[in-house]
Amino acid sequence: MENLALAFSLLADPYVLAVILAASLFGLFVGAIPGLTATMATALLVPVTFFMPPVPAVAAIVSCTAMAIFSGDIPGALLRMPGTPASAAYTDEAYAMTKKGQAELVLGAGLVFSAVGGIVGSLVLVTAAPMLAEVALKFSSFEYFWLVLLGLTCAVFIASDRPLRGFVALLLGLLLSTVGLNNPAAHPRFTFGSDALLGGISFIPMMIGMFAVSEVLRFVVSDRQRALTLAQEKIGNVFKGQWTLIRRYPLALLRGSGVGALIGALPGAGADIAAWISYAISKKFSRTPEKFGTGHVEGVVESGAANNSALSGAWIPALVFGIPGDSITAIAIGVLYLKGMNPGPTIFLNHPENIYAVFIVFFLANVLMIPLGLMAIKLYKQILRVPRRVLMPVILSFCMVGAFAINNTAFDIGVMLTAGVIAFFMERNGFPIAPVILGVVLGGMFEENFANSMIKAEGNWLAFFERPIAGTLGVVTLLVWLSPLALGWWRGVRSILYSRRL
């Protein structure tokens, strides 16, 4: 209990509260502009939070992303352009509603149900994480090896609609993580004689390059003249009719939040996937599925809650195991490692007040979303006045200094630029970027646990399955690997059986 009081006192600091407010406004702004994503917001925030103590740094990231995921709904409804990929699942639906003159209803639904979804997700995080941490204390290198492998597998099969390309992206990320001296034999790999690479490829500059610089490059070569015209300019009272919606769709709200938290907790699957799956579930279980697509609010309610809930869910494996639940937590984990605050069950033991403070920030951010989000909706026309032609170069300038600031070397700016160009061409050819980040963050952990396990096993492969948790995780991982093959085999068997009957 005194930890909780300590946590509150950590947050009562005006500096921390100011950081949360500033980060929230930043997230609202970035999420609301099409072409700037929540992951980009995090990437831009990291060089600044890098110099802050751990609690305000994590608090900034949490509040920024919570706001950005909501504010992506605004351009979706008013411009038919999702502000962040997480809003893409219901953009068409929201825009159709605006066309029917229901902009206030859909924006209000996005606002209220994002906040509620975020709060439910935070409740799941706060209860599940400490429970899982108890289990995680029993983990040795064998369990971690299987868990990381399972996480990487999920990221490839579930998270991507093109698993093969996702797999290649993941392999690339794993390869990038091997650069440098950081391996059990301390033999320099892929350094090509460069001193700068001995420590490995700097994670933050690479990440800024992949998520921010590539977007800027994409804008530079895009149709920049396209004007953004709002479908409705003056927005009335967005809270009207929300209580009716809560009474009409309580199950959708709970289901969306629950599914969102669960999918967010899966490594590599984040808010955008949660929204898509939740929208599909909503349509499947709806009493009026034919209304979906014509401008019906039910889908918006469920998936709007899901994408915010997924943000909290993603922190469960991140905090407990150091395995990121989505790209945003992958970035956050990278920062935590750099600050010496290694994620894992020990953070609940050593400085629990820090974690409790972060938990409180989750609730705070989602409550703060209501007034701040309302302001963003009302002021949206002004937000759009900022020309992207000026904004993107400023962002690029900021990125260059941000990349420099981590290690104070211009080499990192080069890393950022190279990563940005590669990511630009990768996405053009259908390769997703998120698995690369996952591979980079998890590669070291994967190899280290494998090497430690092999040393302990002394060449005996069965040792990987001997411990009960390790054995279970191992079997589950192998099942997931074999399931596409098994499914294909099963379908083949069934078709033979049916053809015999005929």
Place this chain on the structure above:
Amino acid sequence: MKLHDGLLAALLIAFAVAIVLYVRDFPPMPGQTFGPALFPTLIAVGLIFSGVLLGFGSLRSGRRLPVIELDAWVRSPRLLFDFFLALGAALFYIVFSEALGYLIAAPLALLAFLLATGTRLIVAVPVALLVPVLIHYIFYTLLKVPLPWGLLTDYAW
């Protein structure tokens, strides 16, 4: 620039083979049968496997796609120039920021970026002068990041 799947497959496989050749000579870990070469080799095997699948997929689809599909922007001289202007300005900054100092190199780079997105000079010049000062304040004064002074070292604060 979209590459044909078959070309991508070939590139992936070539890349993987290069990895295998590069790590061939890594010494094993003392006392173990494997070493730092294992992980990169496994990754390379995965890449070869993916390349083969990708290649087969492109053969089976049967559609005649160009080997390299040029995007609209590559064919537009203006946009192509803008792309390389932006990259060039960034490279300029990387190479010369130490010698010229942040407060000289950054406004030049930002001006080039703004011109690359099609901003008019009347807007670009003030932004290019003001924003680096703001960024300098945030990073140098507030966050204590040692941004290079270069030519302005005598006037440093």
